Amino acid sequence: MAIPLTYNLRNLSVRRTTTVLTALGIGLTVAVLLAAMALVNGLRTALQSTGHPLNVLVLRKGSSSELSSVLPEETYREMLYTAGIAPSPGGDHPMLSLEIVTVITLPKPGSQTGQSVTLRGLLPVGIELRDLKLREGRWFQSGHRELVVGTSVSRRCPGARVGEHLRIGKADWDVVGVMDAGHSAVDTEVFADLNQVAGNFNRRDQYNSILARAASEPSMPGLIESLNDDQRFTAYAQSEKDYYARQTASGAPLQQLGILVALIMSVGSSFAAMNTMYAAVVRRASEIGTLRVLGFTRGSILLSFLIESLLLAGMGGLLGCLLVQPLNGVNTAIGNFTTMSETAFNFHVSPAAMVGGMAFALLMGAAGGLFPARMAARKEILSALRAN
Amino acid sequence: MDSEAMYLPSPAHEASATNDAVITTRALTKEHVRDEFRVLALKDVSLTIRRGEFVALMGPSGSGKSTLLHLIAAMEPPTRGEIRVLGHDLSILGAREIASWRHIHVGFVFQSFNLIPVLSALGNVELPLKLTRLSKSDRLQHAETALKLVGLGDRMHHFPHQMSGGQEQRVAIARAIVTDPDLILADEPTGSLDAASAEEVLTLLARLNREFGKTVVMVTHDAQAASCAGRTLFLRKGELLPATPQPR
Numbered sequence: 001m002a003i004p005l006t007y008n009l010r011n012l013s014v015r016r017t018t019t020v021l022t023a024l025g026i027g028l029t030v031a032v033l034l035a036a037m038a039l040v041n042g043l044r045t046a047l048q049s050t051g052h053p054l055n056v057l058v059l060r061k062g063s064s065s066e067l068s069s070v071l072p073e074e075t076y077r078e079m080l081y082t083a084g085i086a087p088s089p090g091g092d093h094p095m096l097s098l099e100i101v102t103v104i105t106l107p108k109p110g111s112q113t114g115q116s117v118t119l120r121g122l123l124p125v126g127i128e129l130r131d132l133k134l135r136e137g138r139w140f141q142s143g144h145r146e147l148v149v150g151t152s153v154s155r156r157c158p159g160a161r162v163g164e165h166l167r168i169g170k171a172d173w174d175v176v177g178v179m180d181a182g183h184s185a186v187d188t189e190v191f192a193d194l195n196q197v198a199g200n201f202n203r204r205d206q207y208n209s210i211l212a213r214a215a216s217e218p219s220m221p222g223l224i225e226s227l228n229d230d231q232r233f234t235a236y237a238q239s240e241k242d243y244y245a246r247q248t249a250s251g252a253p254l255q256q257l258g259i260l261v262a263l264i265m266s267v268g269s270s271f272a273a274m275n276t277m278y279a280a281v282v283r284r285a286s287e288i289g290t291l292r293v294l295g296f297t298r299g300s301i302l303l304s305f306l307i308e309s310l311l312l313a314g315m316g317g318l319l320g321c322l323l324v325q326p327l328n329g330v331n332t333a334i335g336n337f338t339t340m341s342e343t344a345f346n347f348h349v350s351p352a353a354m355v356g357g358m359a360f361a362l363l364m365g366a367a368g369g370l371f372p373a374r375m376a377a378r379k380e381i382l383s384a385l386r387a388n
Numbered sequence: 389m390d391s392e393a394m395y396l397p398s399p400a401h402e403a404s405a406t407n408d409a410v411i412t413t414r415a416l417t418k419e420h421v422r423d424e425f426r427v428l429a430l431k432d433v434s435l436t437i438r439r440g441e442f443v444a445l446m447g448p449s450g451s452g453k454s455t456l457l458h459l460i461a462a463m464e465p466p467t468r469g470e471i472r473v474l475g476h477d478l479s480i481l482g483a484r485e486i487a488s489w490r491h492i493h494v495g496f497v498f499q500s501f502n503l504i505p506v507l508s509a510l511g512n513v514e515l516p517l518k519l520t521r522l523s524k525s526d527r528l529q530h531a532e533t534a535l536k537l538v539g540l541g542d543r544m545h546h547f548p549h550q551m552s553g554g555q556e557q558r559v560a561i562a563r564a565i566v567t568d569p570d571l572i573l574a575d576e577p578t579g580s581l582d583a584a585s586a587e588e589v590l591t592l593l594a595r596l597n598r599e600f601g602k603t604v605v606m607v608t609h610d611a612q613a614a615s616c617a618g619r620t621l622f623l624r625k626g627e628l629l630p631a632t633p634q635p636r
Contacts, residue, residue, distance in 0.1 A: 006507070006511065007504065010506035010507070011506050013506075014505075286502060287504055287505075289502075290498070290502040291504075293463065293490065293502075294490075294519075294563075295487050295491025295519050296487065297487045298483065382464055385498070385502070
């Protein structure tokens with residue numbers, strides 16, 4: 001039978017200053033790790049929620065992003081008659097949108113360089129191809145220099161609100177609407193009429209991508225295969241969801257940095273836990289001797305001190321989970337090296353991340369507590385009693 | 389204590405039922421090595437202590453009386469000689485067996501009480517019972533009975549720092565007897581107490597010996613304390629002097 005847990009809990013409570021400081025050190029380490037995980041989780045959520053499951057994105061063969069892809073209008077015209085593409089709900093046109101993507105800079109308060117966002121010129125069917133809602137105003141009209149901005153763009157750039165005018169390229173544009181893309185990557189994009197964007201940026205016959213809707217889920221792999229195999233196109237088709245999911249890698253450097261910082265901090269925190277537990281073993285030497293005289297084995301003593309260290313670390317882990325909570329849901333943006341613009345997302349501290357954070361804390365507790373616990377267990381009864 | 393008798397029956401009881409000797413030593417010797425020096429703490433001590441005896445071990449500092457008590461409690465091994473306690477040859481028991489043996493058969497009372505400061509009187513007395521298979525409610529019931537027996541029924545939830553030295557030592561005695569051991573070993577149990585508290589503790593040990601038949605071995609400097617014992621053994625420079633019977 002083990003030494004009662006009350007013994008450990010009360011000891012932690014008696015030396016509460018040391019306990020709180022050690023737990024705080026572990027808590028901060030866990031908080032750093034959780035913050036890094038929350039960033040990547042949020043970015044992943046934003047990117048993975050982008051795209052319709054039946055949408056197929058077509059880029060030029062060899063291009064890894066829309067920005068670096070160039071497609072002629074002819075490809076679009078040929079694709080209009082490709083089998084497997086869904087018709088519009090009215091049945092009057094196929095669900096296929098030719099699009100131009102470019103990066104523009106919008107003025108942003110507190111930033112000299114402004115905010116880089118993706119300007120997407122698209123056909124009206126491009127709006128139908130995406131699950132978008134109008135939050136404010138109306139959609140752009142064909143033939144007009146009008147912009148509809150994502151919610152995040154509207155929030156972060158006061159000049160991009162409904163009724164405002166923006167100088168983009170060679171012309172002035174009117175902001176006529178704000179679209180809600182449900183925390184997806186589209187939230188940081190600006191939509192406009194395809195022809196107006198092409199004219200403004202001299203991009204006649206230099207389009208970037210084509211977005212198509214497969215007729216059904218089973219027909220989607222066939223559609224992708226037929227587009228990739230068609231010798232008339234130098235195009236590469238892929239699921240729109242896969243395309244965005246691959247961009248999660250843009251958060252990898254920050255995640256790696258966060259993990260590195262957390263690992264470095266964890267060494268310090270483990271030593272803090274070790275120091276605290278060594279002090280506890282020295283201070284409670286005669287108690288250890290007494291417990292041995294009462295019949296508790298060396299194993300019980302080792303387990304008890306190890307548990308105490310784990311309790312200490314567990315408290316730190318909980319503290320870390322609490323410390324990181326204010327970050328949960330905070331909206332931010334990160335430079336996306338694929339789109340060369342910013343992708344907005346909300347920090348997301350998931351339950352799984354918190355479980356991971358707790359496990360990390362317990363690992364620090366085990367690393368810090370093992371040697372002191374071993375020292376306690378190896379004490380000879382008489383030398384322990386004489387330490388009183 | 390008879391209501392809590394024998395939680396963990398042991399063959400030792402059967403052995404001791406047929407053999408009256410609780411402690412037997414033959415040429416027991418203990419040498420301590422400190423740096424390069426060998427210090428002879430106990431030299432060729434042979435003695436027998438019988439069931440139900442109250443024995444006082446007396447002698448000046450460094451005479452080896454505490455060493456003898458530690459050897460009886462198997463807290464350290466002898467350098468030479470034999471020691472049998474309650475029918476067990478302690479030299480052949482492993483570390484885990486010794487821990488279990490000590491828990492079942494020996495109650496130890498320290499000079500400085502050695503209570504766990506973060507546990508209440510009840511928690512301290514319950515502690516040895518955590519090593520038994522008793523349920524929580526049974527453990528608490530036994531601990532309460534032991535505390536009432538030492539006259540601390542009204543101090544069960546007090547912590548050591550909230551009690552006097554005498555009360556702390558009585559809690560320590562309750563902890564020593566809660567598992568109903570055959571043997572109570574007390575190392576200067578009155579050494580840290582005022583005269584009145586010392587008297588209470590000695591009366592309690594004598595009562596445990598007289599009314600409950602516990603074998604008590606007590607190390608003391610104090611002739612007054614030793615007078616409570618039925619027999620006093622004197623040690624000097626590690627050697628046992630001829631015993632003299634004492635009136636109780």
